[in-house]
Amino acid sequence: MTGKLEGMLNERRPILLDGGMGTSLYQAGIEPGVAPDEWNLTHPEVIRGIHRAYIEAGSQVILTNTFGGSRFRLEFNDLGDRVADVNRIGAQLARAEADAAGHEVLVAGSMGPTGELMEPYGALTRAGAREAFAEQAAALVEGGVDLLWIETMSDLDEVEAAVEAARDVCDLEVATTLSFETKVHTMMGVSPTQAIERLRNLGLVAIGANCGTGSPDAEKAIEAMRAVDSDVALIAKPNAGLPQHSNGEIVYSEGAPEMAEHARTLSDLGASLIGGCCGSTPDHLRAMAVTLGIVSR
Numbered sequence: 001m002t003g004k005l006e007g008m009l010n011e012r013r014p015i016l017l018d019g020g021m022g023t024s025l026y027q028a029g030i031e032p033g034v035a036p037d038e039w040n041l042t043h044p045e046v047i048r049g050i051h052r053a054y055i056e057a058g059s060q061v062i063l064t065n066t067f068g069g070s071r072f073r074l075e076f077n078d079l080g081d082r083v084a085d086v087n088r089i090g091a092q093l094a095r096a097e098a099d100a101a102g103h104e105v106l107v108a109g110s111m112g113p114t115g116e117l118m119e120p121y122g123a124l125t126r127a128g129a130r131e132a133f134a135e136q137a138a139a140l141v142e143g144g145v146d147l148l149w150i151e152t153m154s155d156l157d158e159v160e161a162a163v164e165a166a167r168d169v170c171d172l173e174v175a176t177t178l179s180f181e182t183k184v185h186t187m188m189g190v191s192p193t194q195a196i197e198r199l200r201n202l203g204l205v206a207i208g209a210n211c212g213t214g215s216p217d218a219e220k221a222i223e224a225m226r227a228v229d230s231d232v233a234l235i236a237k238p239n240a241g242l243p244q245h246s247n248g249e250i251v252y253s254e255g256a257p258e259m260a261e262h263a264r265t266l267s268d269l270g271a272s273l274i275g276g277c278c279g280s281t282p283d284h285l286r287a288m289a290v291t292l293g294i295v296s297r
Contacts, residue, residue: 003173004106004146005205008060009233014267014292017237017275018054018062019285025050025065027281035077037068040090047090051097055105057282058289061273062098062105063149066090066140067112070132072124076115084139091143108149108175109140111162118157121188126161133165147173151237152211152277154179154186156198163202174203175273177210177235180221192224200229208235211277214242214254215262219269226270236271238262240279252279260287267292 008015025036028046039047047065054062069087074080091109098105114132116124137148148170150162159176166174178186178195185191192209199207209221218238225234241253254262263274274292276284289295 003205005061005173005175008104008106009206009272014294015273016058016060016285016289016292016294017235017273018051018059019057019276019280019282020240020278021050021063021065021067023279023281024053035068035074035079037066037074037086037090038077038079040065040086040093041082044089044093047093048097051094053282054285055097055101057286058295059275059285060103060105060294061108061275062094063108063110063151064090064094064140064143064145065110066136067110067151068115069111069136069139070114071135072114072116072132073112083135084142087136087139088143091140091145095144106146107144108147109137109143109145111136111140111148111150111166112152113154113158118155118161126157129158129161130165130168133162134168137166138169141170141172145172147175147205150174150176152177152179154188154190156188156190156195159199160202163204173205175206175208175235176204177208177237179211180209180217181212184217184220184224192221193228196225196228196232200232206233206235206273208237208271208273210235210237211239214239215259215266219262219265222266222269222271233273234271235273236266237273237275237277239277240281240284243279254279254284256281256284256287259284260291263288264291
């Protein structure tokens with residue numbers, strides 16, 4: 001049976017993702033050191049408002065505010081016993097806004113890295129990672145997500161553990177992105193070519209790049225992936241350039257017009273799902289939606 005995202009992809013048109021959740025949370029006043037995922041419990045109206053702003057900008061797939069929703073990450077903020085609540089409620093908040101939208105919007109359950117190093121570089125076993133991701137995925141599914149979205153990964157073993165965990169608890173579509181940073185490699189030294197060669201046989205609905213150093217490196221990653229596989233659906237969700245200090249605030253180097261032009265290039269290079277990560281706002285996404293022909297001016 002065709003999944004919901006696959007159905008969108010079959011229309012052969014660019015699909016607009018959302019932008020940075022953390023960026024919007026900092027603009028809303030979240031304090032440094034507070035887990036963004038905790039605001040699902042304490043500030044649900046803010047989270048819904050962020051989702052709504054991206055939908056109004058044209059986003060067709062929104063990611064839940066659960067990037068740090070694994071037990072390992074939540075334990076840093078004494079929330080290890082709230083994994084199910086954080087993820088289920090995060091999914092419900094996004095679901096409510098998607099269901100109220102004037103156009104079709106899918107909810108993708110965000111699952112970020114555990115923050116732990118896997119064997120042989122660290123103490124985290126594959127079984128331990130799989131168990132943690134399964135716990136998170138089960139709560140996201142209970143909250144009503146349309147698919148699971150494994151993002152900002154660096155270690156292919158961790159990606160595979162997360163994919164296995166997703167399959168342990170549901171039959172929803174699964175997408176994944178890695179963060180290519182230094183010389184278009186992940187922190188663990190994985191290149192886009194290595195990523196696509198290893199992951200394309202896992203039955204994922206889409207694979208790609210997010211976060212990183214900005215749109216130019218995302219373009220290099222997409223180009224390298226497309227050179228390996230001409231058929232796989234590719235995701236590009238780059239940061240809005242690099243963060244810079246300006247008048248006591250952190251700003252990012254790519255404005256909305258510039259990021260919109262990069263979105264056009266990413267589409268030309270073969271990315272089907274395009275959005276923004278850190279530093280991107282609804283203004284960035286609105287400009288991208290216009291440039292990609294998803295919404296009119």
